[in-house]
Amino acid sequence: MNQVVHQFKADFFKMLSHPARLAILDHLRGGEKSVNELQTLLEADQSTISQQLAKLRSGNLVDTRKEGTTVYYSVHDPMIFQLMDVAKEIFNRHLISHQALLEQVAEASRLSEQPI
Amino acid sequence: MNQVVHQFKADFFKMLSHPARLAILDHLRGGEKSVNELQTLLEADQSTISQQLAKLRSGNLVDTRKEGTTVYYSVHDPMIFQLMDVAKEIFNRHLISHQALLEQVAEASRLSEQPI
DNA sequence: TGTGAACATGAAAACATTTGAATATAATCA
DNA sequence: TGATTATATTCAAATGTTTTCATGTTCACA
Secondary structure: OOHHHHHHHHHHHHHOOOHHHHHHHHHHHHOOEEHHHHHHHHOOOHHHHHHHHHHHHHOOOEEEEEEOOEEEEEEOOOHHHHHHHHHHHHHHHHHOOHHHHHHHHHHHHHHHHOOO | OOHHHHHHHHHHHHHOOOHHHHHHHHHHHHOOEEHHHHHHHHOOOHHHHHHHHHHHHHOOOEEEEEEOOEEEEEEOOOHHHHHHHHHHHHHHHHHOOHHHHHHHHHHHHHHHHOOO
16 A cells, blocks of 8 residues: 555545535435535535635535526445444444534533523 | 634644645544654655644544654544545546646656656 | 526635654663 | 664644635616
8 A cells, every 4th residue: 555545545534534524424424415505504604614615525426507697516435424434433333532523512502501 | 604603614624734644644544654654655854744743633533542752643533434435536526637746756756757 | 688596616814734853861781 | 771663742834724804896776
């Protein structure tokens, strides 16, 4: 396994190493979605989504279909979901301390509930 | 699937998004290896390997065992190999243009053959 | 043709990761 | 104890990524 191949693989995993990109892929499990729908689902602004989509495109993880002014995104290879599921499985088993995750989730909801 | 969970997952994939770390994990398929062995196998310098190992440790991807002054590393959960294999499969199918990969491999070997 | 809607791109600032050199620690052994 | 081997940590420079804001492009339709 040479260096160049490992670099390619690393780049592939890098595609999956951003929460917004993972969220997008998760939303595409149910089939294609427009940029607009993704924006709404992710509660992020247009430019941010569009740039993350550009990365997914450049990595060939997604396909696009244009209909009028609307662009629909879908995953190129559904096997990506299998990958995400294996990751989830590893994850659920023990990689992160569940404790740590639960604390962060709790922390996050505490923050979002707090008045300014 | 909330934001915090996606962040955790992204961090997990980030662990795999570096060629040296992938190479290390690949070498651990055959069982534990000492830092020294990994250094030799990867042809990288001590500090670099040690730092990448530190990352893998911090992500709980590897376990360590100390024997005298030697530290042996092994994967914490062999399911990580399953993940890497699924990635390889996706990879082999079509994600990157094989053409592009072949060209880079050719390029790399051309460079390394060239006299200075 | 002009306007608005949907999406993409560019550039700069903010932030994170990687690398390499130097230094630190820990165990062994003469 | 002092020297040596094996590994880890620290720090700063270089490099890469993300975010934000402004601007571009394309299409549809009045």
